[in-house]
Amino acid sequence: MNQDDDHKHRNEVTLRDVSAAVGLGMSTISRVLRNHGSFSKATRDRVMKAVDELGYVPNRIAGALASSGSNLVGIVIPSLHNIVFPDLLSGAAVALNPIGFQTVIAVTDYDIEQEQKVIQSMLAWRPAAFLVTGLEHTGRTRSMLKNSGVRVAELLDTDGEGIDLVVGFSQREAGAVSARHLLERGYRRIGYIGPQFSFDPRARKRFEGFSQVLAEAGIEPAETELIGRTSSTEAGRAALERMLARNSNLDAVYFSNDDFAVGGLFHCFAKGIAVPSRLAIMGYNGLDIGRFAPQPLTTLLTPRTEIGEIGARMVMEGGDPQVVDLPFEILEGATT
Amino acid sequence: MNQDDDHKHRNEVTLRDVSAAVGLGMSTISRVLRNHGSFSKATRDRVMKAVDELGYVPNRIAGALASSGSNLVGIVIPSLHNIVFPDLLSGAAVALNPIGFQTVIAVTDYDIEQEQKVIQSMLAWRPAAFLVTGLEHTGRTRSMLKNSGVRVAELLDTDGEGIDLVVGFSQREAGAVSARHLLERGYRRIGYIGPQFSFDPRARKRFEGFSQVLAEAGIEPAETELIGRTSSTEAGRAALERMLARNSNLDAVYFSNDDFAVGGLFHCFAKGIAVPSRLAIMGYNGLDIGRFAPQPLTTLLTPRTEIGEIGARMVMEGGDPQVVDLPFEILEGATT
DNA sequence: CACATAATTGGCAGCGCTGCCAATTATTGC
DNA sequence: GCAATAATTGGCAGCGCTGCCAATTATGTG
Structure with missing residues (x-):
């Protein structure tokens, strides 16, 4: 009667489908896809072929839940209308993309209450790290961030007390x-x-x-x-x-x-x-x-792109909290 | 010996902890937190109090897995160094933030192969919708997007064939x-x-x-x-x-x-x-x-902020695929 | 060729939450 | 005051995947 396959929700292809198609256990498929653990070359080829044919797209939601770790990095900036912040994002992207991390971006409109809200909702996705702007936050933002166990880099400003990693200049x-x-x-x-x-x-x-x-x-x-x-x-x-x-x-x-x-x-x-x-x-x-x-x-x-890049790199690498002070430079023009 | 509580991974507070603290079932807590289904005023207060005291942060990864639906919207733009794209993002944020959606942003550097890659990895997070730039994509990008069942808005350009919703101008x-x-x-x-x-x-x-x-x-x-x-x-x-x-x-x-x-x-x-x-x-x-x-x-x-806003709004509202053509306007300056 | 060792592979519990439905309690009508 | 109805609440399966460990198979040694 039912022309659908016996799937529950939609006709989504899951690991189980790939497993069935290849005739190997789910763990093996999973190992191949993450290139983690051991499997033979032949297995690898068979799996990749099936993945391709079935159009399987791994579900990272399930993956993240099972392994308690996402590849999301939360980035919080005050505005997009000041080129400084897109520059910061570009720098961060340079460090994050090659290692397979994705950026969840929120804009606070220079409002630390708004910042608190967006950080709270980002926290619900258990990001691998946070990149935030400046050192001024609500007390609640600080404590949420500290208790979350997520690493945090505060960017652009070094004049003040940081939560974890601080990258910027005075x-x-x-x-x-x-x-x-x-x-x-x-x-x-x-x-x-x-x-x-x-x-x-x-x-x-x-x-x-x-x-x-x-x-x-x-x-x-x-x-x-x-x-x-x-x-x-x-x-x-x-x-x-x-x-x-x-x-x-x-x-x-x-x-x-x-x-x-x-x-x-x-x-x-x-x-x-x-x-x-x-x-x-x-x-x-x-x-x-x-x-x-x-x-x-x-x-x-100002070294804003470098701040984004170095901040992202260091926060992902782990290591002790510290303050990284980057140099800026006067550009002598013809207006002074 | 072990000074940790008997939790498995880290000392993360879960729904179960809140449930235990309040002395109500997990489903009830969940209903209160999502403001969905029925519960008494008194229950609501008790739950909120416990949530606050325990510092509970809902885990949307688990939520999304259980309910097969995320509040993430994937946005793909070619660059951040042209103010057009930050403007597009701002417009989208205006439509998305009030309804509780978060933006996952990727930059393609004007490369449709790169675009294909980032869309593929975003798809792994099962976003609620996609906002992409322009109508030019690889064939594989198109088919991934179509098969995913995720709604897509293609922004900025109306000269060509769209996948789903198209918002822009000629x-x-x-x-x-x-x-x-x-x-x-x-x-x-x-x-x-x-x-x-x-x-x-x-x-x-x-x-x-x-x-x-x-x-x-x-x-x-x-x-x-x-x-x-x-x-x-x-x-x-x-x-x-x-x-x-x-x-x-x-x-x-x-x-x-x-x-x-x-x-x-x-x-x-x-x-x-x-x-x-x-x-x-x-x-x-x-x-x-x-x-x-x-x-x-x-x-x-060019109406780029409106394009971002209208594109985001319409793609979230559902409705049939269509092309929305927005007006642009010559600004007469003093250079012609 | 028997045995130790290494390389692959499979099974299963469980990540934290939601959806469904049944159970319980409060409220209403007559 | 009792059945009928509405409002709350709880139990449990399972979302799709990964981590762990045991089982199986391949490879090497004397």
Whole structure:
């Protein structure tokens, strides 16, 4: 009556079907497919042939349950609209793909409550490791992560207490280096444009490092503009316009990222403000768009792809918790 | 002797532990946690309390195996370095997160063999749906996808045969519209700069649509520069420089994306080439960076975020295979 | 050629959860 | 107050695979 085979759910091909087709035990098929344990060459060929003919696709859900281990790596980033994070993902992919791991990606929109939620639901898949952004998390996120027994790498920032592995650089120091760069060139009336600190702790730390160096030289940021949660050319352009309207006496502006900075640079081009003689501009991140602008942007190149790659590699390798500090570098352009 | 509890693997808290702690059957706990089936308010509270105290995290691997259904959605994109794809992901996230689905993301590097590999390994996790880019796949990818019974949405391009759901717009028509825009403004000696067609079928289709409209007007692209697999300001800048060195007689250049176009625009700024009077520039995608350039770039705004969102929503809703064509729009800047 | 050793292979329990259905308890109608 | 109905709850099989170990077969040794 029933034209289906005697399978339960759908007509899915299982290990058992392959086993029956080849006439070997399920364990043998499993060993061949995972290339683990011993089996003869002939067996291997027969199994592969049957797998191909039947169109068998191993069910990793069952595999993971039986072996209590998945090949999933959870990656949590605040946004996809800042190229830094896609770069981080690319770096991680370079380390993970060759060893057969897959990435489950979640975006938090710079909200640590949201981060807690997504980490909790990722944890339900028992990932092999977590790559998260920054060191700022809710207490519950920390404890979930610690209790889970899953290895964690916190990326990008080394200024603070990590949970396990930390790979990045000092955001404070990056800000400090930028301040020194401007001071060395004689700028003294310096503005700052960046995202609202409430949602980007790394930008805040850079600003703190920046301000501290200025303070040591006896000066403080002359003007500050904080931008809502976007990182766009438009926002940078508008912010610089507002800032100059308030105070046209500035000699330099430090932007918290290159998107903003390029927007600022565009504003100067459009208004005929001479850069850097009338106003110097400095960015952060070393984006392509700034480096190849008509007037190359002075910025600070961050090793974000390497951070992703090294973070992923080290977290998979195991080893003791540690902090890995990677170098960044000032790119001298023509805007300072 | 053994200070561990009598658990097998690690000290993981399971449903059984919660069940024991609350003094209710496992099925009841499971029903409460999934908010499915019936249970009393009092039971609910007791269960939640115990879950909290024990730090129980449901194991979705086991859940998915038992119920044959995961909350994972596989997303396959060619690259992360072109903002189009992060935008697609953001759109998909908007549709998927609220309904509790998680995204497993793989990058193919514009290689359909690589795409086949990643889809095969994603299939092992029995995702609830697939979102893939474009209509060009290996035959094996197609058949795997069809046989899997998993719903598939192919995004961005509607010029061709889909597997199931297709959400995007006609790449050919986008190219054609751009050509008409340039012709209407009187440009006749037109160059084209874009990625090598071998790895970007959508760029090829746009170029075909573009060339066809030119052909109907009795002209053909005066110059063509194809760039390796990168989409950067630098590459666009260098390509325009090479093209103008070969042929300084052009009156317009159509760039296959805004990153290249902005590079071209930068080249013109740097060399003092008047835009558009001496050379017109047109881009594609409607990126922020072009829209807010000192001289706003004329480009074509693509609905990529909507494509991600609508594609994800529709593929999850079920329904018959269909093609959804979304509108794009010319953004008139000051470069044509 | 008998025996030790190595290489293959099979059987079975169980990973942690859900679906189904039966059992139990609470509520309602007359 | 008792049967009938609805609301809760529990038991158990089994999702598809892997780990362990025993069974079988092939290979080597003196």
